[in-house]
Amino acid sequence: MNDALHLSGIEKGYNLGRPNEIRVLNGADLTLARGEVCALVAPSGAGKSTLLHIAGLLDTPDAGRVTMAGDDLTGQSDRARTRARRQRIGFIYQFHHLLPEFTAAENIVLPQLANGTSAADARARAEDLLGRVGLSHRLDHRPAEMSGGEQQRTAFCRALANAPSLLLADEPTGNLDPGTSDTVFETLMALVRETGMSALIATHNLALAARMDRTMRLEGGLLV
Ligand SMILES: Nc1ncnc2c1ncn2[C@@H]1O[C@H](COP(=O)(O)OP(=O)(O)OP(=O)(O)O)[C@@H](O)[C@H]1O
Numbered sequence: 001m002n003d004a005l006h007l008s009g010i011e012k013g014y015n016l017g018r019p020n021e022i023r024v025l026n027g028a029d030l031t032l033a034r035g036e037v038c039a040l041v042a043p044s045g046a047g048k049s050t051l052l053h054i055a056g057l058l059d060t061p062d063a064g065r066v067t068m069a070g071d072d073l074t075g076q077s078d079r080a081r082t083r084a085r086r087q088r089i090g091f092i093y094q095f096h097h098l099l100p101e102f103t104a105a106e107n108i109v110l111p112q113l114a115n116g117t118s119a120a121d122a123r124a125r126a127e128d129l130l131g132r133v134g135l136s137h138r139l140d141h142r143p144a145e146m147s148g149g150e151q152q153r154t155a156f157c158r159a160l161a162n163a164p165s166l167l168l169a170d171e172p173t174g175n176l177d178p179g180t181s182d183t184v185f186e187t188l189m190a191l192v193r194e195t196g197m198s199a200l201i202a203t204h205n206l207a208l209a210a211r212m213d214r215t216m217r218l219e220g221g222l223l224v
Contacts, residue, residue, distance in 0.1 A: 002070055004166050004198035005032040005055060010064035011221075012050055024050045025061070026221030032166070032198045037189070039209035040202040042218035048202045049170060051218060055200060056089050056168045057081045068166065086115055090159030090197075092188075094171040096151040098143040104130060104154045105139040111161045122161075129157035132194075133187050149180040156188050160195065167192060167199040174204065181205070 010028040015021040024047040032038055042048040053059040054066060057073060065074045073084055098107045105126040112122035130139055133153040143151050152173065159167060172188060173181035185208055192199050201212065209215045216223045 002034065003031050003067070004034050004036070004069060005030065005200070006065075006067040007031075007051075007055060007223075008065050008067075010051070010054055010061045010066075012047070012054065012059075012061050023221055025054075025064075027064070028218070028221065028223045030055075030200075030216060030223050032200060034165075034198055035196050036214065037192055037199045037201065037212045039212040039215040040200055040218065041204070041206070041209055041215055042202070046218045047221060048218055051223075052168050052170050052200070052202060055166075056091060057085045086111075087162060088165050090162070090164035090167045092152075092155055092159045092167070092169040092172040094174045096143065096155035098151060098154060098158070100143050103140045103142055104135060104146065104150075104157075107143075107154060108158045108161045111158060115162045117162075125161065126157070129160060130154070132191060133157060147180075148176050149184045152176060152184055153187055156191060160191060160197075163195070165197055167197055167201075169199065169201040171202055171204065173208070181208075185211075 007030040010025050012025040013021040013023045040048055054061050065072055108126035109122040135153055138146055138150055173185045176184055203209055
């Protein structure tokens with residue numbers, strides 16, 4: 001009951017207005033324990049992004065249930081799901097998606113303000129997080145003034161801004177060259193371990209997957 005995330009019997013298809021529906025997920029099951037870091041490995045087009053969007057309450061399954069820390073979020077209103085998403089879940093994408101007109105610190109402050117944190121507390125947390133990933137000297141730099149690895153480390157901090165219990169990441173270092181990807185991935189793992197949160201991290205990189213607690217493979221719409 002206290003698992004960080006439990007997906008059961010998740011089904012999802014797209015029909016694009018044509019009679020033949022594309023079945024992407026065919027009853028996928030996943031249980032993520034508290035503090036567990038799980039790699040999600042899937043061939044391109046297998047439905048990894050679809051699964052992450054459903055786990056992240058950004059999309060709804062056709063069938064199946066999504067439960068977090070014992071709370072069944074499947075049938076809840078959009079409002080309740082949005083609140084749960086803001087409070088419980090952090091997202092990291094392959095491309096950082098930082099707001100270009102704001103500084104690194106401001107990019108981490110904004111989601112906290114949206115969650116009701118005071119400006120002073122939000123700034124203090126942004127500085128603390130950026131310090132932990134070695135970016136104390138980049139607080140007031142805009143994304144365009146930072147390297148790819150620095151931008152992605154800033155995006156990690158933003159994902160953690162509201163102290164989520166679950167981190168979902170879609171190829172979080174896929175956009176970086178192999179050397180940078182390795183060190184930036186280390187930073188991410190250190191942050192995840194330090195905060196004790198659970199994480200589901202999609203990657204094509206089997207060496208990175210091997211550094212997580214467990215690997216799940218998405219195949220034929222099922223998790224194995
Ligand atoms: N909104 C949509 N409408 C129709 N089909 C979609 C939609 N989103 C995804 N699909 C289809 O569902 C399948 C799975 O897509 P998804 O993006 O989840 O794959 P993926 O495993 O993340 O792929 P990649 O690793 O290449 O990003 C694909 O065949 C895709 O074309």
